[in-house]
Amino acid sequence: MVDKGLERTIAERDHFEFLLKFLEESPSETSHLLIPLVRANLEHYKDTVRCIEEGKPVIASYFSNAPEIFTAMDIHWYCPVAAAFAGAGANPYLMNDLEGTDKLAVSSDICTLLRMAMYYTEAGLLPRPTAIVGMIIPCDGIVALHEASRRSKQWRDIPMFAPDPPYFTDERSIDYFAQELRRMVDFLTEHTGQKLDIGRLREVVEVTNEQYKLWQEINELRRAVPCPFNWGVGGGPFALTQNRWVGDSRGLEWFEAALADSEKRVKAGKGWLENERIRLLWFDVHPTWFFDLAPWLEEEWGAVIVMDMFSYCPYTLVDTLNEETMFHDLAKRNLMDTTMVRQAVGVADNFASDIVRIVKDYKIDCVVWPAHMGHKDGAASVGIMREVCRDLGVPFLSIGIDTFDPRYTTPDEVKNRMSQFFTAMGLG
Amino acid sequence: MLVGGCDVGSATGKAVVMKDGEITSYVIIPSTTKPEVTARTVMDEAIEKAGLSSIEDLDYIVGTGYGRLKVPFANENVSEITCHARGAHWLSPTVRTVVDIGGQDCKVMSMDDKGKVLEFVMNDRCAAGTGRFFEAMARVLDCGLEGLSRLSLQGKNPAAITSQCSVFAESEVVTLVNEGVELVDIVAGLHNSIAGRLNSMVRKVGLVEDVALTGGCAKNDGLAKALEEKLGVAVKKLPQDPQIAGAIGAALIAEEKLDGQS
Numbered sequence: 001m002v003d004k005g006l007e008r009t010i011a012e013r014d015h016f017e018f019l020l021k022f023l024e025e026s027p028s029e030t031s032h033l034l035i036p037l038v039r040a041n042l043e044h045y046k047d048t049v050r051c052i053e054e055g056k057p058v059i060a061s062y063f064s065n066a067p068e069i070f071t072a073m074d075i076h077w078y079c080p081v082a083a084a085f086a087g088a089g090a091n092p093y094l095m096n097d098l099e100g101t102d103k104l105a106v107s108s109d110i111c112t113l114l115r116m117a118m119y120y121t122e123a124g125l126l127p128r129p130t131a132i133v134g135m136i137i138p139c140d141g142i143v144a145l146h147e148a149s150r151r152s153k154q155w156r157d158i159p160m161f162a163p164d165p166p167y168f169t170d171e172r173s174i175d176y177f178a179q180e181l182r183r184m185v186d187f188l189t190e191h192t193g194q195k196l197d198i199g200r201l202r203e204v205v206e207v208t209n210e211q212y213k214l215w216q217e218i219n220e221l222r223r224a225v226p227c228p229f230n231w232g233v234g235g236g237p238f239a240l241t242q243n244r245w246v247g248d249s250r251g252l253e254w255f256e257a258a259l260a261d262s263e264k265r266v267k268a269g270k271g272w273l274e275n276e277r278i279r280l281l282w283f284d285v286h287p288t289w290f291f292d293l294a295p296w297l298e299e300e301w302g303a304v305i306v307m308d309m310f311s312y313c314p315y316t317l318v319d320t321l322n323e324e325t326m327f328h329d330l331a332k333r334n335l336m337d338t339t340m341v342r343q344a345v346g347v348a349d350n351f352a353s354d355i356v357r358i359v360k361d362y363k364i365d366c367v368v369w370p371a372h373m374g375h376k377d378g379a380a381s382v383g384i385m386r387e388v389c390r391d392l393g394v395p396f397l398s399i400g401i402d403t404f405d406p407r408y409t410t411p412d413e414v415k416n417r418m419s420q421f422f423t424a425m426g427l428g
Numbered sequence: 429m430l431v432g433g434c435d436v437g438s439a440t441g442k443a444v445v446m447k448d449g450e451i452t453s454y455v456i457i458p459s460t461t462k463p464e465v466t467a468r469t470v471m472d473e474a475i476e477k478a479g480l481s482s483i484e485d486l487d488y489i490v491g492t493g494y495g496r497l498k499v500p501f502a503n504e505n506v507s508e509i510t511c512h513a514r515g516a517h518w519l520s521p522t523v524r525t526v527v528d529i530g531g532q533d534c535k536v537m538s539m540d541d542k543g544k545v546l547e548f549v550m551n552d553r554c555a556a557g558t559g560r561f562f563e564a565m566a567r568v569l570d571c572g573l574e575g576l577s578r579l580s581l582q583g584k585n586p587a588a589i590t591s592q593c594s595v596f597a598e599s600e601v602v603t604l605v606n607e608g609v610e611l612v613d614i615v616a617g618l619h620n621s622i623a624g625r626l627n628s629m630v631r632k633v634g635l636v637e638d639v640a641l642t643g644g645c646a647k648n649d650g651l652a653k654a655l656e657e658k659l660g661v662a663v664k665k666l667p668q669d670p671q672i673a674g675a676i677g678a679a680l681i682a683e684e685k686l687d688g689q690s
Contacts, residue, residue, distance in 0.1 A: 386632065390547065398549075420507040424537075424545040 005127040006052050008093075012083060013045035015092055029272075033233040033261065036254045040244040044078070051076045052127050057192035060126065062135035062142075063242040064338040065163060066181050066330040068208055071247045072201035073185070073194045077133075079243060080126055080145075084116040084288070084404055094288070097125075098405055106144065111374025112404040114141040118148040121155055128154060131191040133184060134162030138344035141374060161187040169336050169346070178331035202320045204247030205330070211241050212315040214255035219311060221262040223362050226271025227279065227306045228262040231294045235286060238310050238339060277302030277428045281358050283351075283385075284309050284370040284378065285340070289406040296415055301428040303418075306362045310339045312354055348381040352388045359392050365427055366395040368418070372403040395425040429686055432486045433678030434471050434502060435511065436495030439531025439559050440644060441466035443474035444675040445486070446683065453477035454672050459531075463495030471501065488686045490678040494532070503685070509537055509548050511677030516640050517543030518680055519666045519673065524636040527626055527655070527663075528673070529645035531559040534626065538633040547633045551625075559644050561597070562651075565618050568598050569611065573648070576615055580650025583616025590621070597621065615650070623654035630659060638664040646670035 020038045023031060051058045059070065059077035070077045084097070101112065101119040108115075120126045132155075134146045146162065149155045163180035166173035185196050215237045222229045236254065245251035265271065280297070282305045287293065297303040315337045318329035336342060343350050358364060367389050371378055382398050389396035399417055402408030409417075422428045430452075435442040437459060444454045455473040459466045475483060483489075483501055491499030492511040499505060508528070516526045517539060526537045535550040551558075566576045587609050589600050597618065604614050630639070641652055641663055647670065652663045666673065 383632065386547075390634065396547065420509055421548075423507045424509040424513070424548060426544065 003052075003128075004124045006049065008125045009045055009048050009052070009127050011092075013042065013049055016042040016045055030230055030232050033230075033236065033254070033258055036250065036257075037233065037236050037239065040240065040250070040254075044244050047076050048078050048127055057130040057194065058127060059131055059133055059188070059192070060129035061133040063238075064137070064334045064341050065133050065135055065184070066334045067242055067246040068201065068204045068330060069181065069185060069188075069196065072204045073188055073192075073196050075188060075192055075194050078127065078129075080117045080120060081113050082243065083120070084113050098407070106148075109373065110141045110144060111139065111372070112402050112408075113374065114139075114145045116404065117145050121145075121149050121152050124154050129158060131188070132158055132160040133187070134160055136162050137165045138341045139374070139376070159187070159191050165335055165345075167345075174328060174332050174335060177335045178327040181327055181331055181334075198323050198326075201323075201326060205318045205320055205326055207247040207249060207252055208241055209317050209320070210252055211237075211255050212317060214252075214259050215241065215311075216314070218255070218259050218262055219307075221259070221266050222306055222311075224266045224271075225279070225363055226269075226273060226276035227304050228265035228271055229258075229306075230272040231286070231290070231305045233258065234305065234308060234311060241315075242338065271304065273298050273302060273304050275302050276304050278422065279304055279306045279363055279365045281306065281355070281362070281364045281367045282308040282370065283355060283367060284372055284375065285403050286310065287370065287401060287403045287406075289411055292406075292411040293414060296411075297418070300415075300419075301422055303422070303428060306364060307358050309343060309354075312358055313337050313339050313342050344375070344377045348377075348384050351378075351381055352384055355385060355388050356392065359389075359394050364394060366397065366421070366425065369396065369398040370403065371398045371400045373401070373408060374403070395421070395427065397421040429683060430480070430486050431679050431682035431686065432471060432474070432483075432489040433511070433675040433680070433682060434467050434489060434491045434493075434499050435508065435672070435674040435678060436463045436467050436470075436491065436493040436499060437530050437532075437644075437674075438494055439563075440671065441470035441495075442493075442672045442675040443467075443470040444672055444679045445474050445478040445480070446676075446679040447478075449683065451668070451676070451679075452479075454669070454675065456669070456671055459495075463498035464500050466495065467491065467499040468501070488682040490682040490685070492674050492678040494530075503682070506678060506681050508674050509535060509545060509550075511674040511681065512642050513537045513539045513545045513677065514543050514680050515673035515675070515677030516642055516666065518676060519668050520638065520640060520664055522638045523640040523664060525630060525633065525639045526673075527630065527639065527641050527646075529558060529626075529641065529643040529651075531644065534558050534629070534643075536626070536629040536633050538636060549629050549632045551629065561622065562645060562648065564598060565601065565615075568601055569605075569615065571611070571615070576618075577648040577650045579612045579615040580619045580648075581616075581653060582612040583610070583614075585610075585613050585616075586620045587613045587617030589614075589617040616654070619648075619650045619654040620658075623651065623658045626655055627658035635659060635661070637661050640664045640666055640670070642666070642670045642673035644671045 023035050060080050061077045101115045136143050166176050240251040280303050316333040319325040386396050431446050433444045440456050442456050445452045453474050455470050457470045489502045491502030491505040492508045496505035512528045516523050528535045537548040538546045566573050587604050656663050
């Protein structure tokens with residue numbers, strides 16, 4: 001029987017191979033930052049294929065599950081929603097996948113990212129993992145995704161463990177989640193045979209601590225006018241701390257290069273865009289079809305995404321003193337800091353206070369609230385954010401898009417809406 | 429200084445000719461299937477009405493409306509949000525909130541004392557609260573658009589109509605007709621339903637008086653009354669045809685452009 005999951009993974013690996021070759025042969029100002037990101041993806045897919053072919057353990061898991069633990073246990077893992085996240089730029093099957101997703105008997109108002117992952121599971125397009133580590137925050141939809149894997153004929157016998165995130169974020173809750181992470185380690189050992197070496201965990205965490213520190217420094221430099229950071233590599237910090245090369249020195253090298261690049265530009269008084277006219281806060285995840293939108297924003301309006309929701313997550317640095325401090329702080333970081341989890345769990349205060357902070361610190365001219373159809377928390381709090389921006393005296397635009405499906409509000413419609421907004425507000 | 433504003437909407441084309449800050453002529457025509465033809469026809473008629481010989485007599489023309497990119501003779505185009513706000517402010521400088529109800533969308537804009545847009549929200553995803561909705565209901569009730577407005581004002585016990593979607597509202601209306609509900613109360617109920625939606629949009633940008641209605645549906649007195657009741661404030665009547673507010677705004681921007689050049 002053909003292993004469609006393996007076939008698809010091989011095809012995705014080949015796509016990244018092609019992308020890497022293309023980037024290497026077409027040097028640009030961002031090549032030195034883009035190429036390592038593509039290489040990280042390529043190696044990830046190669047590792048997945050190798051593990052499947054050699055019968056080694058592979059885990060299906062998600063960001064915000066303390067990925068340092070996987071690295072320290074030397075367990076390869078992949079994220080079932082990663083292909084959908086990669087989007088049109090890196091997923092050549094996007095439109096076919098969306099059409100397949102449309103045929104699922106699930107409500108179309110569930111986040112498309114999660115519906116796509118359900119489709120991948122149902123259609124056997126993911127490599128069959130040894131075990132699944134689920135994630136049940138920040139939204140209801142993700143719980144439905146795990147239910148889908150329990151209903152799938154191909155997946156229902158795969159052992160699954162989902163750390164139970166407490167609703168609150170006090171010390172008791174953090175301790176509880178730390179205990180959940182320990183249970184996750186036991187689960188992984190039981191099903192993969194791999195053990196956690198605390199010394200190795202310390203090494204890994206020390207690297208990710210450095211990565212997060214450098215990320216914070218890059219964010220500080222993004223305050224400069226003009227902004228020295230380019231949207232095209234904007235997803236890099238998150239990908240390298242939560243998904244690829246986690247705790248790997250190559251990831252650290254990327255951060256060092258990105259920081260050096262921004263520093264050089266700030267010292268020279270240069271931004272990525274020569275004529276920066278609008279400093280924009282895009283307060284959500286970048287749409288997967290962003291490659292159509294961001295260059296247009298720059299060329300047509302001189303609009304630069306100075307900050308976004310993915311990038312603005314002040315992460316807790318983990319105290320590596322001993323096992324207890326590491327688990328405690330990893331719990332805190334993954335329960336409270338990661339993008340979407342940070343903003344969507346709890347009340348709207350994090351959204352609101354982040355907007356206030358970013359608008360002031362980053363000299364933002366306007367706030368764009370993309371209002372992804374799957375982010376019901378955002379739909380509920382848009383009025384609050386509008387009022388926050390009104391108080392700040394900063395124009396606010398809520399669009400209404402599907403971050404993962406360009407058919408919902410097409411890139412052209414988004415451009416039209418943004419043009420109307422910029423014109424009406426006298427920006428650019 | 430002779431300038432023109434051309435507002436190509438989904439239902440109608442509007443053109444205004446202004447001379448030294450005063451309206452010389454204006455024309456409203458039904459839109460054709462080709463925006464460029466609508467633009468050319470309505471502008472030619474406005475030019476003729478103004479006693480001018482050709483479009484060349486105008487020093488600057490600004491196009492607006494959904495078909496603004498298809499106004500071949502425009503020196504530039506500006507979004508209808510900016511134009512309606514500018515037009516409403518010129519017609520009545522005390523206006524701070526504009527509710528523009530066009531053929532296929534509706535928008536609410538808040539603005540400052542200079543007519544600059546501070547915030548806006550729009551509904552362009554469905555026909556709810558637009559001219560198309562009222563056209564559909566007038567067709568179902570066989571009373572014409574003018575009749576819809578007149579009947580609405582006569583309703584004493586507006587029917588509860590929960591649907592704002594024109595398709596579902598049509599079903600509700602048919603049910604109410606079959607149940608024997610008075611026509612005037614059905615029509616008043618329809619207006620209440622749309623006024624409720626507009627009220628929610630106004631609250632999003634913040635209700636600041638004066639409030640004015642622009643666009644073709646602004647001529648519907650029944651809608652103005654229903655909106656007044658929902659908002660709890662009076663809707664200010666504009667001293668000129670509210671349907672041409674966008675074209676006026678476009679012409680005013682044309683004047684500013686010329687001023688800027690000179």
